[in-house]
Structure formats: C-alpha cells, structure tokens
Amino acid sequence: METEANVTNCTTNNxxxxxxxxxxxxSMILYTYFLPLIVCIGMVGNLLSIYLIxxxxxxxxxxxxxxxxxxxxxxxGMLLSLLLVWLEVLGYPLNHxxxxxxxNVYLSYVFGFLAIW
Numbered sequence: 001m002e003t004e005a006n007v008t009n010c011t012t013n014n015x016x017x018x019x020x021x022x023x024x025x026x027s028m029i030l031y032t033y034f035l036p037l038i039v040c041i042g043m044v045g046n047l048l049s050i051y052l053i054x055x056x057x058x059x060x061x062x063x064x065x066x067x068x069x070x071x072x073x074x075x076x077g078m079l080l081s082l083l084l085v086w087l088e089v090l091g092y093p094l095n096h097x098x099x100x101x102x103x104n105v106y107l108s109y110v111f112g113f114l115a116i117w
Contacts, residue, residue, distance in 0.1 A: 035086050039079050046076045077107055 050072050052059075059065045081104060088095050095101060 031086075031089065036083070039083050039086070042079050043076060046072045046079070050076075074112065077110070081108065 050069055053065050053069050053072075054060060084095050084100070084104065095104065
C-alpha cells in the first residue's frame with residue numbers, strides 16, 4: 001500500500017515537472033527572441049518621437065511637449081537597461097561589471113527624475 005502511494009506521487013511529480021519544463025522553455029524562447037524585438041521597436045519609436053518634437057518649433061514652445069520628451073527619454077533609458085539584462089541572459093554579464101552597475105543605478109535615478117520633471 002505504501003509503495004503504491006510513492007509510485008503515484010512520483011508520477012504526479014514527473015508530470016508537474018514536465019509541465020514546468022515546457023513553460024520554462026517556452027518563456028525562454030519568448031524572452032530570447034521577442035524581448036530584443038520589443039526593445040528595438042520601442043527605441044526607434046521613442047527616438048523618432050523625440051526628434052519630431054524637438055524639430056518642430058511650435059511643439060518646443062508647449063510645456064506638455066517637453067514633458068512628453070522627458071517621459072520618452074526616461075522610457076528609452078529603461079529600454080537600454082532592459083537590453084543589458086537581456087544580454088546577461090545570453091551569457092554576457094555586463095550588469096555585474098564594477099563600472100556598469102553604478103552607472104546603471106545612476107542613470108535610473110536620472111531617468112526617473114526626467115520622468116518626474
């Protein structure tokens with residue numbers, strides 16, 4: 001009787017473990033291929049929006065446009081930080097270098113201040 005319970009538990013655990021492996025590999029594929037695509041599209045859109053706002057003289061005079069530029073700059077900084085994390089998953093641990101981590105923290109404060117400003 002005790003042996004049957006152990007076999008049942010092992011079968012249940014293997015099935016659950018297989019499902020976890022399936023979702024883990026699926027999330028790793030999404031993380032590896034779709035994250036850089038999202039980052040690239042976001043960076044192009046943000047930089048294009050910043051450029052278009054700063055080129056138009058009438059839009060530079062409006063305070064809400066300058067607020068939008070600061071939000072776009074903050075979002076671009078966050079996308080760059082996300083790109084560093086993505087590179088770390090690929091095997092390039094740039095975030096753990098002695099210089100990059102403090103710079104990343106400093107820039108997150110700067111971009112956070114830009115978003116508030």
